[in-house]
Amino acid sequence: MLSASQLADRLARDAEAVCRHYLSAGHRAGNYWIVGDVANSKGKSLYVHLSGPRAGRWTDAATSQHGDLLDLVRETCGLVDFRDVADEVRRFLSLPHPAPSHRGDAHTDPPVDRPAGERARRLFRMTKPLAGTLADSYLRQRGILRGDLHQALRFHPSCFYRDLVTGRTFSYPALIAAVTDPSGAITGVQRTWLDPGGDGKAKVDDPRRALGGLLGNAVRFWFPAHGPVPVTAAGEGLESILSVAHVMPGMPMAAALTANHLAAFRLPDGCRRLYIAADADAAGRHGAERLSRRAQALGILPLVLAPELGDFNEDLLRLGSDRLTVHLRAQLAPEDAEAFLPT
Structure with a gap:
C-alpha cells in the first residue's frame, strides 16, 4: 500500500x-x-x-x-x-x-x-464540550478562564493532522471553533492542534488551519439567536477576541480569523456601532481600515479598539485583566462601557 x-x-x-x-x-x-x-x-x-x-x-x-x-x-x-x-x-x-x-x-x-459546510459540520459533530478538556486548559494558559461558556468552542481528542512537507499523518487533540454565517449556520471550523502534554499548541509547523467557508463569516460569541445586534465587536485572532470577551462579557463579538477575512466580515442586521479590535501590525491595520470603510458606507459608526501591545491576548497575559479593562473603557462609548464593563 x-x-x-x-x-x-x-x-x-x-x-x-x-x-x-x-x-x-x-x-x-x-x-x-x-x-x-x-x-x-x-x-x-x-x-x-x-x-x-x-x-x-x-x-x-x-x-x-x-x-x-x-x-x-x-x-x-x-x-x-x-x-x-x-x-x-x-x-x-x-x-x-x-x-x-x-x-x-x-x-x-x-x-x-x-460540500464545504457539511464537512465542517461533520467534524464539529465529532467534538465534545470544552469544560475540563485539554483545550480548556490551553485557553486558561492564555488567560481565558471562561472559554467553556461559548458554544462555538469544542474539543476533539484526536483530530487528523497531515505534515505538508513529509506527507506523514498524525492525530493530535485540538481546539475546534465553529465558523458561522449571520443566521448561525456552521460554514467552517478552525482547528488548533494542541500538545498532548499540555504545553500549548502542538509542536508542528502549522498548528492552526481553517476548514470550510470563512469569507464573510466568523467565530461568534455572545450573539443573540434572533433579532438585531446594535453593538458588536469584530477582530482577527480567536484568542485576541476571547481576551476582549473575557473582560467585556455580554457584548456580541466575532473572530474573523485573518486580516483579510476581517475586512470582508458581514455586519449583523441592526448594527449601529462596530468596535474593530485590530492587531497592532500592518495587516491588522489594513483589515481594520477596510472594514471601517464598509461600515461607514452602511451608516454604521466604526470605532477602533487598539491594544497596548501586539494584540489583546498579549495585553491580557502581560498586563493583566484590570489594566486591559481600564484600557478598553477609555476607548468605548460611555453607554457601552456602562453596559459591558464591570464597575
Whole structure:
C-alpha cells in the first residue's frame, strides 16, 4: 500500500487531470490552475502549480490555506479520516485497494463527496464540550478562564493532522471553533492542534488551519439567536477576541480569523456601532481600515479598539485583566462601557 507522500507524488504527476476532476469550476492559466476555493467555487483566489518542482502544490490567497494534492482531495471531498482520503485517491488513480479490514464494514463503504459546510459540520459533530478538556486548559494558559461558556468552542481528542512537507499523518487533540454565517449556520471550523502534554499548541509547523467557508463569516460569541445586534465587536485572532470577551462579557463579538477575512466580515442586521479590535501590525491595520470603510458606507459608526501591545491576548497575559479593562473603557462609548464593563 502506498504511503501518503507516494500518493501525493502520484497525483502530482498529472496535476491538471486532478484539478479538472476536483476543481472543475476553474481553468488553466499558464502553469497554474485557477479557481475560487477548495469548495470548487468560481473565482481566482486558489492556484495550483501544474508542473515543475512545485507541481501539485496549491495556495488559497484569501484564506492562507495551502498544501499538496492529497490535501486538496481531502478538502474538496469533505473527508476527515486519512483512510477515506487514501481510498478516494486510489479510486481516482485506479489503484487496487488494500485488503478489507477485519474490523467490520464501517471502513469499506465508498467515500461520500460533501460540500464545504457539511464537512465542517461533520467534524464539529465529532467534538465534545470544552469544560475540563485539554483545550480548556490551553485557553486558561492564555488567560481565558471562561472559554467553556461559548458554544462555538469544542474539543476533539484526536483530530487528523497531515505534515505538508513529509506527507506523514498524525492525530493530535485540538481546539475546534465553529465558523458561522449571520443566521448561525456552521460554514467552517478552525482547528488548533494542541500538545498532548499540555504545553500549548502542538509542536508542528502549522498548528492552526481553517476548514470550510470563512469569507464573510466568523467565530461568534455572545450573539443573540434572533433579532438585531446594535453593538458588536469584530477582530482577527480567536484568542485576541476571547481576551476582549473575557473582560467585556455580554457584548456580541466575532473572530474573523485573518486580516483579510476581517475586512470582508458581514455586519449583523441592526448594527449601529462596530468596535474593530485590530492587531497592532500592518495587516491588522489594513483589515481594520477596510472594514471601517464598509461600515461607514452602511451608516454604521466604526470605532477602533487598539491594544497596548501586539494584540489583546498579549495585553491580557502581560498586563493583566484590570489594566486591559481600564484600557478598553477609555476607548468605548460611555453607554457601552456602562453596559459591558464591570464597575
